[in-house]
Amino acid sequence: MPLAELHCHIEGAAPPALVARLAGKHGIDVSGIIRDGAYVWHDFTSFIAAYDHASTVFKSEEDYADLAFAHLTGLAAEGALYAEFFISPDHAQAGGTEPEIYARGLAAGIARAKRESGIEARMIVVGVRHLGPEAVEAAARFATGPGRPLITGFNLAGDERIHHPKDFARAFDIARDAGLGLTAHAGELCGPESVRAAIEWLKPSRIGHGVRSIEDPALVAEIVENDIVLEVCPGSNLALDVYPDIASHPLKKLVEAGVKATLGADDPPFFHTDLAREYRLAAENGLGDGERIALTRNALEAAFVEEDVRYALLNRFQIAALSLGAPATSD
Numbered sequence: 001m002p003l004a005e006l007h008c009h010i011e012g013a014a015p016p017a018l019v020a021r022l023a024g025k026h027g028i029d030v031s032g033i034i035r036d037g038a039y040v041w042h043d044f045t046s047f048i049a050a051y052d053h054a055s056t057v058f059k060s061e062e063d064y065a066d067l068a069f070a071h072l073t074g075l076a077a078e079g080a081l082y083a084e085f086f087i088s089p090d091h092a093q094a095g096g097t098e099p100e101i102y103a104r105g106l107a108a109g110i111a112r113a114k115r116e117s118g119i120e121a122r123m124i125v126v127g128v129r130h131l132g133p134e135a136v137e138a139a140a141r142f143a144t145g146p147g148r149p150l151i152t153g154f155n156l157a158g159d160e161r162i163h164h165p166k167d168f169a170r171a172f173d174i175a176r177d178a179g180l181g182l183t184a185h186a187g188e189l190c191g192p193e194s195v196r197a198a199i200e201w202l203k204p205s206r207i208g209h210g211v212r213s214i215e216d217p218a219l220v221a222e223i224v225e226n227d228i229v230l231e232v233c234p235g236s237n238l239a240l241d242v243y244p245d246i247a248s249h250p251l252k253k254l255v256e257a258g259v260k261a262t263l264g265a266d267d268p269p270f271f272h273t274d275l276a277r278e279y280r281l282a283a284e285n286g287l288g289d290g291e292r293i294a295l296t297r298n299a300l301e302a303a304f305v306e307e308d309v310r311y312a313l314l315n316r317f318q319i320a321a322l323s324l325g326a327p328a329t330s331d
């Protein structure tokens with residue numbers, strides 16, 4: 001089945017073995033966050049702490065090129081045609097790497113992965129909300145800098161319980177005025193009011209997660225009406241205990257209500273998942289083959305990518321979907 005991913009954090013995609021190897025090289029102690037070859041954390045706050053610490057082992061342009069290359073070729077091997085990943089200048093800086101070098105390395109990894117596997121990819125800069133409005137505005141200014149054609153979007157990530165979306169309206173204005181696509185994490189840790197506020201103040205075309213919108217049917221109707229796409233990450237939601245099991249996850253209900261959803265692995269090794277498993281979880285949640293293929297089409301239609309590239313991707317998607325004998329369109 002052809003896949004596409006719109007929601008994955010590049011630091012969150014770092015395999016623990018790679019982090020342990022680079023930590024050894026740089027003399028960084030990761031024994032508190034990696035045990036028996038796996039990341040250790042127990043709730044959102046300790047997950048973010050582990051993620052922040054793991055990201056500090058990446059230092060050079062080559063480290064980041066290798067990370068992007070490994071992530072994207074892994075996705076291509078799972079069947080992905082297209083991937084967007086989030087990049088965080090704040091995390092680069094915390095590890096002592098200039099954001100400029102960080103973005104250059106990641107762009108080189110994207111180019112190499114495209115040459116070797118055919119996968120197309122773009123980057124979305126995130127501002128980290130718990131670092132506050134000034135840091136998020138600085139991230140937006142970085143995202144809009146010249147000479148970085150593979151940066152096509154801006155996102156708000158981090159702890160949803162901290163700050164109100166209105167505090168980040170200026171950052172989103174900066175990104176919007178520069179022509180970037182807009183998306184924001186909301187409705188993951190917090191309920192529908194958080195999604196409403198993100199839509200009202202940030203005016204994104206997509207919401208990261210957004211799954212807790214299901215608690216407010218009027219909000220679900222508004223999301224459908226305004227054609228807002230949800231980047232749903234079921235494996236992440238299960239790992240972070242947003243839902244106790246896949247049967248309780250609202251993906252199927254959201255799709256039945258007419259919401260356009262896509263799938264992402266969010267932070268794959270932290271959550272013991274990958275994109276192929278996300279599609280399997282969608283099937284376990286009740287989505288049939290046609291509905292799961294539509295998730296890929298939704299992703300390509302909502303991608304922050306140039307129109308000629310989108311057109312070519314939709315053609316590749318159509319051919320792959322038809323060869324499965326599955327419907328490439330929902331109507």
Ligand SMILES: Nc1ncnc2[nH]cnc12
Nearest residue numbers: 009012157158185266267
């Ligand atoms: N699941 C998540 N939610 C918010 N911010 C994040 N940063 C990395 N993973 C995240």
Ligand SMILES: [Zn+2]
Nearest residue numbers: 009185208266
């Ligand atoms: Zn995320």
